[in-house]
Amino acid sequence: MRELNLDQLRTLVSAVDLGTFSAAAAALHLSQPTVSLHVAELEERLGVRLLLRGSGGVKPTGAGFLLVQRARSLLRDAEEAVEAIRRHAAGTAGRVRLGATTSIVTFLLPEVLRSMEVHHADIDVDIRIVGTFDALSSVTRGDLDVALVGTQEVPDDLVVRRWRRDPMMAFMPESWMPPRRVTPRWLAGKPLIANDATTILHRQTVEWFASGGVVPQPRIEMNYTEAMKSLVAAGYGAAILPVEGPTAAAALPGIRMAPLNPVLWRETWIVHRALPVVDGATLKLLETLKQIAQW
Structure with missing residues (x-):
């Protein structure tokens, strides 16, 4: 029938x-x-x-x-x-699926979500914690509407735009006495906690050490910023991490921070489908993300 x-x-x-x-x-x-x-x-x-x-x-x-x-x-x-x-x-109501890494969700998205709640309360932002490469695949498949990723190299059918350029610094146990600016050669001689090899941050860190002619040998690799900070605070080693938000709020007690030489940045890009197929609710989220853009 x-x-x-x-x-x-x-x-x-x-x-x-x-x-x-x-x-x-x-x-x-x-x-x-x-x-x-x-x-x-x-x-x-x-x-x-x-x-x-x-x-x-x-x-x-x-x-x-x-x-x-x-x-x-x-x-x-x-x-x-x-x-x-x-x-x-x-764009007056709806649901938008947003993908980002754990650290971005922890430190940067709360401000975005607060603004969405105030100005677009009927739009629900569905947060998915994903890495850059999985996020790009998800946007391409239509499983995500917007993603915050660590590369501007995206498939041709997606739109990419700058969002944030946050400085990266050396996070070290408070008992260490580092130079005013930490160099690859100095840090390579210390116990290290590194991002795992599946991440953009891992590639950036390896390239930073290579600029000083050294190859780091991490004690441990992981993909969770707050866990890495906890290990640093416990004296297990140093990590190179982005400073998201105010510097004072970036570190846990027991951590000393120092700038890098050469300077290193964590760049974050907004990725979404072409505007003709982007709905009003997604556009409202994109407009809100622009409010904390920093390049």
């Missing part, structure tokens, strides 16, 4: 509510034969009489009454779905 047709159900409900086919036709801006056809097709599809026709108009049968009750619910749900999509497209 074919699926029920919402237009035919709307015709049935109108005929029952208004009492005649002619009144239903006028209300729905249809011809009377079209109204009769809609009801006849429903009855044929379901194999049961739905309306009783008489001189006093039309009345629902038992089956017709049951279908009308269900049809009202279906039509209401359909109208609500259409309205939700309209509001999503207009």
Whole structure:
């Protein structure tokens, strides 16, 4: 059996509510034969009489009454779905899927989410914690609407724009006495805690050490900034990490921070699909992200 047709159900409900086919036709801006056809097709599809026709108009049968009750619910749900999509497209409501790394979610997104809650309270931001490469794949597949990534090298069908350029510094145990600016050669002689090899930060750190002609030998590699800071504070080693937000808030007690020489930056880029297919809710999130852009 074919699926029920919402237009035919709307015709049935109108005929029952208004009492005649002619009144239903006028209300729905249809011809009377079209109204009769809609009801006849429903009855044929379901194999049961739905309306009783008489001189006093039309009345629902038992089956017709049951279908009308269900049809009202279906039509209401359909109208609500259409309205939700309209509001999503207009940017007044909806749901946007945003992918970012743990550190960005921890230190930078709270400000974005607070602003969204104040100015666009009916837009729900669904946060997914993903690395750069998984995020790019997810945007391409349509599993994410926006991603914050560590590279501007993205597939041709995606839009990429600058978002933030945050300085990276040496995070060291408080008992260490580093030079005013930490060099690759000085830091390579210390126990190190490094980002794991799947991350952009790992590649940047390796390149920074290579600029000083040294190859680091980390004691441990991981992909969670706050865990790395905890190990630094415990005296396990040093790490090169981005400073996200105020410097004073970036370190835990027991950590000493120092700038790097040469200077190193963690660049973050916004990635999304081409603007013609970006809905209004996503545009509102992109506008809010611009508020804390820093390059």
